[in-house]
Amino acid sequence: MMNPEPSIADDKATGLHGAAYPDGAALAIEGVSHCYGTRKALDNVSFTVAPGSFTALLGLNGAGKSTLFSIITRLFGMQAGRIAIFNHDIGYEPGEALRCMGVVFQPRTLDLDLSVTQNLLYHAALHGISRREARVRSDEVLSRMGLADRPGSKVRDLSGGQMRRLEIARALLHGPRLLLLDEATVGLDVKARAEILGHVRGLVSEQGIGVLWATHLFDEIVSSDDLVILHRGRILAEGKVAEIVARAKARDLHSIFAQLTEIGLGSRDAAP
Numbered sequence: 001m002m003n004p005e006p007s008i009a010d011d012k013a014t015g016l017h018g019a020a021y022p023d024g025a026a027l028a029i030e031g032v033s034h035c036y037g038t039r040k041a042l043d044n045v046s047f048t049v050a051p052g053s054f055t056a057l058l059g060l061n062g063a064g065k066s067t068l069f070s071i072i073t074r075l076f077g078m079q080a081g082r083i084a085i086f087n088h089d090i091g092y093e094p095g096e097a098l099r100c101m102g103v104v105f106q107p108r109t110l111d112l113d114l115s116v117t118q119n120l121l122y123h124a125a126l127h128g129i130s131r132r133e134a135r136v137r138s139d140e141v142l143s144r145m146g147l148a149d150r151p152g153s154k155v156r157d158l159s160g161g162q163m164r165r166l167e168i169a170r171a172l173l174h175g176p177r178l179l180l181l182d183e184a185t186v187g188l189d190v191k192a193r194a195e196i197l198g199h200v201r202g203l204v205s206e207q208g209i210g211v212l213w214a215t216h217l218f219d220e221i222v223s224s225d226d227l228v229i230l231h232r233g234r235i236l237a238e239g240k241v242a243e244i245v246a247r248a249k250a251r252d253l254h255s256i257f258a259q260l261t262e263i264g265l266g267s268r269d270a271a272p
Contacts, residue, residue, distance in 0.1 A: 025084070026051045026100075026178045026210030027072070032081030034067055034233075041067045043233045045081070049226070051177065052208040054201060056221045056241075058257065059230035065214040066106060068230075069182045073103055085178055099127075102171030106183040110163060110170075112156040116147060119155060120170055127174040134173070141169040145199055161192030165199065172203075179203065182214045193220070218253055227253075229260060236260040 027049040034042040042064045049055045059065050070076040072083055074094055083090045088097035110119055117138055124134030142148050145165040155163065164184055171179060181200065185193040197220060203209045213220070221227065223242040228235060237244050237260055241253060250256040 024051060024086075025049065026053075026086060027212060028082075028084045028087075029068075029072075030082045032068065032071060032078070032083065034064075034071060034076065034079050041233050042071075045230070045233070045235055047228045047235060047238050049178065049210050049212050051086075051210045052204060053226050054204045054211045054213060055226040055228060057212055057214040057228050057230060058216070058218075058221065059214070060216055060261070062232075063216075063230045064233040065230060066182055067233075069103070069105070069180060069214065072180065073101075074098065099174065100176055101178045101180060102174070102176035104164070104167045104171050104179075104181045104184050106186060108163060108167070110155045110166060113154065115152050115154055116142065116158070116166055117151040119166065120173055123170045124173055129174065137173050137175075138169075141172045144172070144203075145169040146195070159192070161188050161195060164188065164192070164196055168196070168199065176209070178210045178212070180212045180214075183216070184213070185215070185217070185220065193217075218257070221253060229257060231261045 025048045029048070030046050032042055032045045033040065045064070045068065057065055057068075067076070071078060072085075072090070074090060078091060085097040085100045088100065090097040111122070114122070117135075120138040120141070121131065121134050124137065125131075129137065138151070139148070142151060145168055147162060147165055147169060150158065150162065155166065158166065168179075168181070168184070179200070184200075185196050188196065200211055200213065204211055215221070221241060223240075223245075225241050227237070227239065227241045227244060229237040229244075237256070239247075245253060245256050248256045248259060250259060
């Protein structure tokens, strides 16, 4: 007697090769590939983000970071691979998956002519949060992000760093357990960058939020962070920063990045 075909319910719970998604992973990415015509932007990308962890996705401009974020958030369709957010497969349970996640994209997406609070209330309405509850949550996230004194300010009157903090506050409004930030400090001065990083790292340590932080800046990464190095659409290294550097017997993260990407530049098929 032939074995029955696997059901959709069976398929939802398993990974690409029949293995279950990692238990408790905030974000599980398995074998994701994506092409723009004949150009491969992502090539069999796989990694996980643990709850309550800060994971840095390090790559040069054009490495594929923004493409990956667009796939995770379903702005782009999935061409190959699987992604799950807290075990909710984004292909089968997109609503449940996206409710677990907050996102800050690289381009600014605030309405400059609305006030700080009006931007938050509009976002809350999109998530089905009542106006009364939205005001309570707005006060909480603005306080958390150091903007408690600016609720009535027009967004166009904020500094670049304050706008970024508002975007993070907005991403937190619906209570996500995973936060994705794509080059969140681009264009900011050193002080503003440090403040943004401090706020985000505080979310990890104090609230147990899992963070995927995409960047090309080495000084935004510390030795205790989880790290994924993405280059030309391929993962070249994954693990704790200190462990990656130690395994390669490199001097520091700059050295290991240069070493790995030089291999990648030499051959698209070179082993990482």
